[in-house]
Amino acid sequence: MKFVVEQLGKAGERAGQLELIAGESSATPFPLVLTKGGCVPHLTKETMAHINIDKNPLLVPFQHHVKQAKVLEKWGAGLASFLGMAEHPVVLTIQDPGELTKSGYHNSNSVSVWNKVNRELVTPTTFMEGVKHIQPNLFIALCDGDTEPGCSNKRVSKSVSKSIDFLDSCLNLRSYTPSLSKTGIIGAIEGGLDMKARTKSTKEVVAREVDGFLLDGFHCNGPDSELLQFSSMRDVLAETVSLLPAEKPRFYFGAANPAMVFNLTKEGVDIFDSSYPCLVTERDSALVFPNDWNGDSNDELTSPEVAEASPPPEGSMTQSLACSSNRLAFSPLVSSCSCYTCRNFTKAYIHHLVMVKEMLGRVLLQLHNLHHYRTFFTSMQVAIKQDQVEEFKKLVLGSGVRDSTEP
Amino acid sequence: MGGGSGSALVFNLVGKCSTTRARVAEMTLPHSVVHTPVFMPVGTQGTLKGLLPSQLEALDCRIMLSNTYHLGNRPGVEVLEQAGGLHTFMGWSRSLLTDSGGFQMVSLLKLAEITEEGVNFESPYDGSKCMLTPERSIEIQRTIGADIMMQLDDVVDATHSDPDRFEEARHRTVRWLDRCLTAHPRPDKQNLFPIVQGGLDEEKRKDCAAQLTKREVPGFAIGGLSGGEEKDIFWRIVGVSAASLPDSQPRYLMGVGHQVDLVVCSALGVDMFDCVFPTRTARFGTALVFEAPGEINLKKAAYSTDFSPIDPSCTCSTCKTYTRAFLHTIVTKEPSACHLVTVHNVAHQLRLMERVREAIKADTFPAFLQQFFLEMFPGKNYPKWATNALESVGVHLL
Ligand SMILES: [Zn+2]
Ligand SMILES: [Zn+2]
Numbered sequence: 001m002k003f004v005v006e007q008l009g010k011a012g013e014r015a016g017q018l019e020l021i022a023g024e025s026s027a028t029p030f031p032l033v034l035t036k037g038g039c040v041p042h043l044t045k046e047t048m049a050h051i052n053i054d055k056n057p058l059l060v061p062f063q064h065h066v067k068q069a070k071v072l073e074k075w076g077a078g079l080a081s082f083l084g085m086a087e088h089p090v091v092l093t094i095q096d097p098g099e100l101t102k103s104g105y106h107n108s109n110s111v112s113v114w115n116k117v118n119r120e121l122v123t124p125t126t127f128m129e130g131v132k133h134i135q136p137n138l139f140i141a142l143c144d145g146d147t148e149p150g151c152s153n154k155r156v157s158k159s160v161s162k163s164i165d166f167l168d169s170c171l172n173l174r175s176y177t178p179s180l181s182k183t184g185i186i187g188a189i190e191g192g193l194d195m196k197a198r199t200k201s202t203k204e205v206v207a208r209e210v211d212g213f214l215l216d217g218f219h220c221n222g223p224d225s226e227l228l229q230f231s232s233m234r235d236v237l238a239e240t241v242s243l244l245p246a247e248k249p250r251f252y253f254g255a256a257n258p259a260m261v262f263n264l265t266k267e268g269v270d271i272f273d274s275s276y277p278c279l280v281t282e283r284d285s286a287l288v289f290p291n292d293w294n295g296d297s298n299d300e301l302t303s304p305e306v307a308e309a310s311p312p313p314e315g316s317m318t319q320s321l322a323c324s325s326n327r328l329a330f331s332p333l334v335s336s337c338s339c340y341t342c343r344n345f346t347k348a349y350i351h352h353l354v355m356v357k358e359m360l361g362r363v364l365l366q367l368h369n370l371h372h373y374r375t376f377f378t379s380m381q382v383a384i385k386q387d388q389v390e391e392f393k394k395l396v397l398g399s400g401v402r403d404s405t406e407p
Numbered sequence: 408m409g410g411g412s413g414s415a416l417v418f419n420l421v422g423k424c425s426t427t428r429a430r431v432a433e434m435t436l437p438h439s440v441v442h443t444p445v446f447m448p449v450g451t452q453g454t455l456k457g458l459l460p461s462q463l464e465a466l467d468c469r470i471m472l473s474n475t476y477h478l479g480n481r482p483g484v485e486v487l488e489q490a491g492g493l494h495t496f497m498g499w500s501r502s503l504l505t506d507s508g509g510f511q512m513v514s515l516l517k518l519a520e521i522t523e524e525g526v527n528f529e530s531p532y533d534g535s536k537c538m539l540t541p542e543r544s545i546e547i548q549r550t551i552g553a554d555i556m557m558q559l560d561d562v563v564d565a566t567h568s569d570p571d572r573f574e575e576a577r578h579r580t581v582r583w584l585d586r587c588l589t590a591h592p593r594p595d596k597q598n599l600f601p602i603v604q605g606g607l608d609e610e611k612r613k614d615c616a617a618q619l620t621k622r623e624v625p626g627f628a629i630g631g632l633s634g635g636e637e638k639d640i641f642w643r644i645v646g647v648s649a650a651s652l653p654d655s656q657p658r659y660l661m662g663v664g665h666q667v668d669l670v671v672c673s674a675l676g677v678d679m680f681d682c683v684f685p686t687r688t689a690r691f692g693t694a695l696v697f698e699a700p701g702e703i704n705l706k707k708a709a710y711s712t713d714f715s716p717i718d719p720s721c722t723c724s725t726c727k728t729y730t731r732a733f734l735h736t737i738v739t740k741e742p743s744a745c746h747l748v749t750v751h752n753v754a755h756q757l758r759l760m761e762r763v764r765e766a767i768k769a770d771t772f773p774a775f776l777q778q779f780f781l782e783m784f785p786g787k788n789y790p791k792w793a794t795n796a797l798e799s800v801g802v803h804l805l
Binding site (some may be wrong): 036037038039040041042043044045046047050067073075082083084116235327328330344345346348349351353355356358359360362363401 | 433439452453454455456457458460465477481482485486489490496497498535711712714724725728729730732733736737741742743744745747750
């Protein structure tokens with residue numbers, strides 16, 4: 001794995017390049033394509049070809065593959081090719097950021113993951129055995145991020161110490177596995193919203209031989225992760241990031257809506273995942289916020305700088321296709337969108353599919369939403385390079401932009 | 408050649424089996440040329456189970472089915488009218504065939520009551536009383552814009568026991584055909600097929616066909632079958648119905664489409680088939696294959712380390728990319744699995760029909776049938792009805 005920061009924005013945003021496979025790099029910030037059970041939800045190789053993400057790095061949650069070590073050992077060529085996506089680099093994480101992680105299943109030497117209905121206990125040994133057969137390009141060391149807002153101090157400190165122990169075990173086990181000698185490892189920084197615990201976790205992880213950092217433990221994944229208030233995590237996050245070496249990439253997983261992406265990139269986060277557009281698809285909704293920034297905009301935006309972005313009013317960022325106002329809307333989801341769905345189908349048709357619960361509805365929404373979210377990040381890269389993130393933010397969040405510390 | 412100038416259908420026979428009654432034709436419809444015998448996948452509500460229209464085109468699917476009853480409810484006629492028809496609405500540029508809505512109404516709605524005027528039913532949405540008349544059915548199908556429409560027929564389950572009811576249905580079907588023909592404003596743009604009825608009585612089937620063939624229509628459907636009747640009676644009725652219809656026009660056997668049915672009924676002279684089975688069964692992880700017993704259930708533990716595709720000889724996008732072992736991990740769990748198996752199953756049925764057509768054109772269809780049955784039934788435990796049906800057209804299984 002290679003990572004370079006090419007440009008630092010005014011407020012701390014970073015534009016860079018992440019290279020997971022030699023010669024194939026992805027511009028950052030960008031979202032990893034989240035898979036569920038080995039699929040990009042609702043899509044197949046054939047339909048994914050329509051959104052031009054054929055070489056995009058995937059985010060594969062270990063929880064969906066916890067029972068597949070034996071099959072993958074027989075297969076022998078790694079998980080990506082088993083999934084029919086051999087050309088995609090793979091980043092392996094533990095829990096699916098798009099699915100609620102059930103809280104409270106603790107055990108001092110393992111992490112609980114849910115494989116559809118069964119709980120499975122994952123120890124560093126079983127995890128590294130899985131990693132060996134999954135053959136990711138990069139993996140998050142086994143960690144315990146079960147520190148939802150409001151949990152006890154004891155839980156927080158346990159999560160920190162467990163995760164450090166697990167990281168050491170993973171590093172150690174990797175050193176005995178020659179096939180993983182080139183596989184990058186990311187250390188998870190835990191500590192919930194507790195400044196002291198965060199600081200401790202950060203210092204410990206930074207002291208180890210890791211290739212990057214996951215800012216973990218702020219939420220319990222799934223739809224609720226979108227509701228996370230940035231103001232509640234800002235101070236802890238800023239302190240954490242200030243302790244990180246600049247040359248290594250920073251990951252944040254969970255449903256990051258545009259406001260959250262602006263806030264996190266400003267703190268120097270480089271890599272996200274696509275759980276947000278996937279959740280929007282599951283709600284039968286489409287992303288409709290302005291996402292295009294080519295840098296030529298002459299808008300003289302003179303309103304005062306905003307310290308922090310908060311989501312604009314409900315409904316202006318996403319649109320529900322279940323809404324009957326779409327019944328006779330023979331226009332695309334977003335008229336300026338160049339995605340396959342928008343070029344070929346109308347809101348009225350997708351509304352019909354949603355109303356009769358036909359599977360194609362979510363296929364079309366997913367194609368659009370992934371495209372839309374990707375395009376948003378491409379614009380973000382441009383905006384950072386041109387030092388126009390503030391302007392881009394105003395375009396995206398519109399009049400909804402205000403300091404969330406206001407009442 | 409069937410049809411002529413001013414017709415929306417040209418049926419051009421290009422090959423005939425010298426032993427059986429099977430034939431190959433090129434059927435030109437307003438939206439595409441269809442090679443028969445053809446299998447038509449069913450896209451009930453203006454979509455085929457999660458597949459993009461472009462995926463069906465990639466499989467060289469030229470015609471699909473949609474259901475008038477469902478589309479009439481949702482999205483409804485107003486939406487379809489404003490969209491400019493179903494082709495535009497769903498982004499499908501090739502041919503569409505619609506049923507009349509009558510069959511679904513009778514089978515789905517317990518309260519449907521048939522009178523001379525039409526099918527009386529209670530709306531499943533607001534409980535109001537509605538009436539589907541022959542005229543109304545044509546009106547909805549006109550709005551949909553199907554290349555081939557079906558007349559509203561008086562549907563009686565083939566296993567029904569009252570002979571008088573069949574008699575009534577047969578005569579009413581002819582009367583309703585005349586009302587449909589009168590209501591059908593543009594025979595040069597859309598085709599209207601009458602439906603041969605007559606229950607399980609060979610004489611009544613012949614008589615019904617004789618009545619229908621007196622009308623000027625571009626093709627015929629054979630209805631009232633695949634409702635659970637004895638297979639040995641089923642094939643006899645298909646055979647008699649097909650034989651009573653003119654050679655120069657297409658014959659469509661409604662609702663039939665399992666692999667064995669497809670090859671046997673092709674031998675009996677049927678040109679068009681439809682069936683929900685290949686797409687419906689995909690949801691449960693069942694994939695169609697040419698080996699016995701014609702399908703595999705990918706959920707079975709045996710496939711967990713089977714790294715071969717569903718069918719190594721299949722060229723569909725699923726078989727080119729995915730193994731049985733991977734599919735085993737996602738079937739019945741991830742929506743993508745349903746799409747993948749559906750693609751294969753549709754590809755499989757289309758390929759089966761392509762093989763049928765190639766064999767008929769090369770006049771090797773009897774040998775094809777023998778080989779097909781041997782692969783499906785390696786123990787030669789052929790179903791008796793299929794043996795009988797094929798014997799009737801001069802083919803003896805090995
Ligand atoms: Zn779009
Ligand atoms: Zn296939």
